Amino acid sequence: MAHDFDDYVAGRRRALLRFATVLCGQPWLADDIVSDVLGRAFERWQHIGALDEPHAYVRRMVVNDYLSWRRRLTRTTPRPDLEPVLRLVDDETSAHAERDAMMRRLEALPRKQRVAVVLRYYAGLDDADIAAQLGCAQSTVRSQISRALVTLRLDADGQRNDRRPTTGDER
Amino acid sequence: MTEHPQLDDAFAEYERRADAFDEARATAPASPAEQVAQKTRGPLLLIAASVVLVLAVAGGVVWLARGDGATHGSGAPVGGGGPRPVPSATAPRSSATPRPSATLDPVVLAPSPTQSSTSVPAGPPPTTSPTATGTPSSGIPRTASQMERALRRVLGGTATFRVTATQGNYLVGILTVTKTGAKGGFDIQAFQGDPGDRAQCEDPGPHSHCTVASPADGGSLARERETYGTDVLYYVDYVSPNGATFSMHLSNRADPKGAGRTFGSEPPLPIRRMVEIVGSSRWSTN
Numbered sequence: 001m002a003h004d005f006d007d008y009v010a011g012r013r014r015a016l017l018r019f020a021t022v023l024c025g026q027p028w029l030a031d032d033i034v035s036d037v038l039g040r041a042f043e044r045w046q047h048i049g050a051l052d053e054p055h056a057y058v059r060r061m062v063v064n065d066y067l068s069w070r071r072r073l074t075r076t077t078p079r080p081d082l083e084p085v086l087r088l089v090d091d092e093t094s095a096h097a098e099r100d101a102m103m104r105r106l107e108a109l110p111r112k113q114r115v116a117v118v119l120r121y122y123a124g125l126d127d128a129d130i131a132a133q134l135g136c137a138q139s140t141v142r143s144q145i146s147r148a149l150v151t152l153r154l155d156a157d158g159q160r161n162d163r164r165p166t167t168g169d170e171r
Numbered sequence: 172m173t174e175h176p177q178l179d180d181a182f183a184e185y186e187r188r189a190d191a192f193d194e195a196r197a198t199a200p201a202s203p204a205e206q207v208a209q210k211t212r213g214p215l216l217l218i219a220a221s222v223v224l225v226l227a228v229a230g231g232v233v234w235l236a237r238g239d240g241a242t243h244g245s246g247a248p249v250g251g252g253g254p255r256p257v258p259s260a261t262a263p264r265s266s267a268t269p270r271p272s273a274t275l276d277p278v279v280l281a282p283s284p285t286q287s288s289t290s291v292p293a294g295p296p297p298t299t300s301p302t303a304t305g306t307p308s309s310g311i312p313r314t315a316s317q318m319e320r321a322l323r324r325v326l327g328g329t330a331t332f333r334v335t336a337t338q339g340n341y342l343v344g345i346l347t348v349t350k351t352g353a354k355g356g357f358d359i360q361a362f363q364g365d366p367g368d369r370a371q372c373e374d375p376g377p378h379s380h381c382t383v384a385s386p387a388d389g390g391s392l393a394r395e396r397e398t399y400g401t402d403v404l405y406y407v408d409y410v411s412p413n414g415a416t417f418s419m420h421l422s423n424r425a426d427p428k429g430a431g432r433t434f435g436s437e438p439p440l441p442i443r444r445m446v447e448i449v450g451s452s453r454w455s456t457n
Contacts, residue, residue: 017193022185027192043371047362047416099180106181121175122182135336135343135358135426154175 003049005042012055013038016062022122023066023115025107037061059123063115063133105152113148116141310455311361311415312340322359325451330440332357345425346439353439356427357420361454364414371408381406388412392450394442405438409449417449 013034020030041048041058048054106114112134119130127138134141312318315337322332322342329349336343341360347353370393372381381395388411395406404427408418421438425431440448 014190014193018186018189021189022182025185027189030189031192031196046368047364098177099184102177102181103184121178132336132341137335152178154177
């Protein structure tokens with residue numbers, strides 16, 4: 001059964017914005033990505049809406065957009081009209097030093113490592129699905145996540161690891 | 172929850188920031204579809220504004236050519252009496268002549284049998300079109316293995332490829348041209364759309380040039396070339412008259428989206444050849 005685009009956006013837009021924010025770290029940039037992606041999805045909804053899992057398809061569009069060349073060249077500073085909101089949020093979270101440190105380490109990851117980590121630990125995808133989304137082999141996914149966990153100072157078993165992070169090779 | 176509570180905390184904080192942003196954002200139009208429609212209307216408005224500007228400049232040229240130059244260099248603002256452009260007092264008259272779009276926007280794409288939109292590309296006509304090789308009207312590959320087999324049929328002996336990822340019939344890999352050894356990252360996907368669907372440019376903008384054409388078979392064909400510094404990406408999107416759609420990216424880097432090792436200054440195949448690939452009659456699994 002084909003999914004209705006309005007229903008999809010109403011039901012999933014917030015989840016997409018959250019996912020994109022986890023991915024890129026900036027709500028304003030995430031909003032830009034999600035809006036662009038939904039615009040393109042709207043134009044092809046006859047195809048996407050007929051899929052069993054349109055959300056998986058649209059999420060892949062978000063990942064591709066985040067990894068695209070165009071996004072690499074996009075502005076890296078928040079829009080002036082949104083800065084007060086972001087400052088307020090920063091103030092509210094300043095007490096949570098450990099979490100903030102983790103967020104800084106996440107944001108320092110090379111893009112593909114970050115996508116791999118988000119798809120594994122946020123979206124809960126397995127190696128095969130992550131490999132399909134990233135366009136690489138499953139062994140590459142495991143390698144990306146392994147390197148990312150070192151940078152994040154986390155062991156694969158969930159323990160803190162204070163070894164020095166390796167240098168990312170894709171920045 | 173994952174086995175990494177610190178990560179969970181960070182993800183939860185990102186979610187909270189996303190929600191705060193969403194709530195603080197300026198009020199949006201009532202319908203979600205309208206929000207999206209607004210987004211897609213933006214480029215159209217820009218194009219419309221550009222057309223108006225070009226017409227205004229062209230009108231000014233005609234006006235100047237007629238010798239009605241009493242107000243040259245006056246600096247008077249354009250009033251309500253009509254579209255009177257105000258040329259610079261010192262600029263030579265010829266400078267007001269709009270340059271041809273081909274000069275402003277050089278491209279390497281080949282023109283199509285019938286050009287239907289955007290700027291006119293320069294260069295020789297393609298040696299083939301989707302019509303020349305047949306249209307993938309039925310039996311499009313549904314699985315990755317079907318797609319791989321079909322792509323090998325379509326390429327014949329001209330190129331080989333190694334698949335690095337799949338999802339459904341979506342293939343990602345590295346293509347190697349047999350004759351030259353040139354390599355590039357590619358992806359390709361096919362799906363059954365509806366009759367009358369139109370091919371679409373993927374990423375219109377200052378870094379890309381795209382044309383949408385109407386081949387003689389009644390289908391629709393988009394060809395796009397994107398450049399970002401030394402990174403080059405080709406994209407073709409072909410919709411056959413019955414709606415069967417084939418889309419392909421090809422880059423000069425290992426990843427079709429422009430990451431990984433750089434193999435050369437251009438993708439390994441010309442766009443003309445990609446048109447032949449997506450329009451091949453050999454896709455059919457029947």
